[in-house]
Amino acid sequence: MKNQKRKVGKKVSENGTIEISFAGRGGQTAVTASKLLAQFVYEKGFRDAIAIPIIGAERRGAPISAFTKISKTQQIKTYDSVVNPDYMVVFDISLLQIPKFKNVIKPKTTLLVNSDKALDRDKLPQIEKIYIIDATGICIEHKFMLSSGPILNIPMLSAFGKITGFYDLNTMEKVIKEEFGDKKADLNIEVARAAFNSVKEG
Amino acid sequence: MTEAEQRDFIQKKESKILKGNIAAAYAAKSARVQVISAYPITPQTTVVEKLSEFVDGGLMPGTQYIKVESEHSVMASIVGASIAGTRTFTATSGQGLFYMNEMIHWAAGARLPIVTTLASRGPAPPWNIWADYFDVINARDTGWMSAFCSTHQEIYDEILMSYKVTENPDVMLPKFVAYGGFVLSHTSKPVMIEEQDLVDKFLPPLPDEEGWEHIFIDPERPMMHGNLIMPSGFYMEFRMKIHDAMVRAKEKIKKVAEEFERMFGRSYGNGLVQEYKLDGADVGIVIYGDLALQMEQAVDELRDEGYKVGMLKLRYFRPFPEEDIRKAAKKVKVLGVVDRATAFGSPTGGPVSSEVKSTLHNSGIETKVLPMISGLGGREVTLEQQKDQLKILVKMNETGELPDDLLYGTLWHGKLEVE
């Protein structure tokens, strides 16, 4: 297998930058999630944020990567991808079996996984914190769907806000209203609230 | 938006998380461009999509949006619109720019202040849509000015500054504003959108009905442009005038950057280049586009480790700031030049390193220059790789020897290796 040699250098988060890696499948709205996260934290007063989608010849169902780097205090100057994430948001549990996602999980990484049952820790790298949220279940329950499937970004990000405390539901509501308009916002907020209250350690 | 809301809509100063492409669209809106002609091409597409939303949503009253069938027609219609005396805008990428090529020459030859943004991408074949500045470099000798952006904010700011430079009566040349495809066009960062009143104050007034001074469409004052000049005519002299205007534009660019900083508080060096920690450095690196921002971080981290390194961000490729390059080269013993573009068969590395080398030739400056090529076709350039590039220069300074592994004198950095 061909691979670009990639040294893992000084962890950027040592300079106050927090790095989040998103793993999703084409159509699960992971790319939008990476941008929304930047918007949420920026609205909440973070100094800088960058959303980096890895865009290729992506198709529905194909594994997708996206990254967000956020900082409360300083300008973010890097455009490279995240190899040492502080947080990893996984939109589909099956993605954890794919090496390119599995391999970036570090002992310090906090994992947030969309799953309706507890994870089998033995199949995962040794990590301290895992949270699970049944985002798909919440979307189905609230009919928060596109023709292709559930819109996972809002519940996932809501759960992320809950576990990190970087932003709250009010911030989300404000940004969502600006981004999608007042009419569409209500259902978004409803789903966000449901997810906010149901994320749990797994 | 209701009609009344549209009428009353005035851009307020606001900071938003925007994709690079959307920042470009906002800049065109802030500049009150009057004619947009566009054909979509990845990764530029969302620029013109967003502008069509603005126009359709009534947020750009008085702006004409022309849909055409190809890039060649884009530039043809923009040339026509500009001759008629309007502020014009378009955007394209890679192959689209190549297809536009003939009309690009017409724009420069008619001395039209057209601003075109490029979400730069690698040339095909094989098909590539990711960051590579070959497209703007390919338009080097067309008479267009060209600038590189390294941040999302710079895309917005540079487009505003561009109209002020291009519409200067002493310049009157079209301009490309280039930024890396995907790495800037599709990533999102905070961008300050400036208040409309302030932008209006900064920019020259929109051309009136009489149009530009040197070319216009008016049945009362008929003129013809673009006819034949015999070899004994002034063809050569008109070429000299384009070159003259281009070189003299450097002073205007510096002045506009100064005015921009005074008005909006954001500094872009002297407009042509931006020095970063070059004072007291043993080795320096000349770099442009998105790679320049990340290189700042690499310089910071190596400085923390005790290495005396610095960098020069190149903002303009045409006109080329040779005085600034000489000034920077004098400060260091070894100068690396990183190109995210190719110049096949060139004896002096990539396109920018060629310019740097020829600038230093016969200048009495002994600084060693190492051409580097990196990140072609969107190949990821990591922070670690950029620190590595600086360390190679440091080693070159210590040992006095060129690194191994050069391909005809150029370091192609970040090659794939099979594990």
Added chain:
Amino acid sequence: MSKPEEEKWKKICKSKEERPKVQEYKNWTELPPIPISLPLDGSMGRTGDWRTFRPVINTSECNKCGICWMYCPEGVIQKNEDGDYEIDLEYCKGCGICATECPTKNIEMKRESEM
């Protein structure tokens, strides 16, 4: 045209009378930014001198269709007050296109030496 417009027109293009001849530009710095041509009678000189054959319209037989007026590459054929077509011999270079195109064959090309 209003006054300021006239001034501008003069500045850029000059009026017909004061339009600079090519020879008046002493060097490249004096040139305008781009080459332009302005409408002017006989900008290539008195092209009537080029003529070796002269078109003559048989006015009495002419049906005034205007084909010659339309085809003349130099625009030297005009309709006069009587409705007849006339040729401006000052600038007609004698190309003969009018004679070729005339559907009723009422334009004859005659040798200049015979006129």
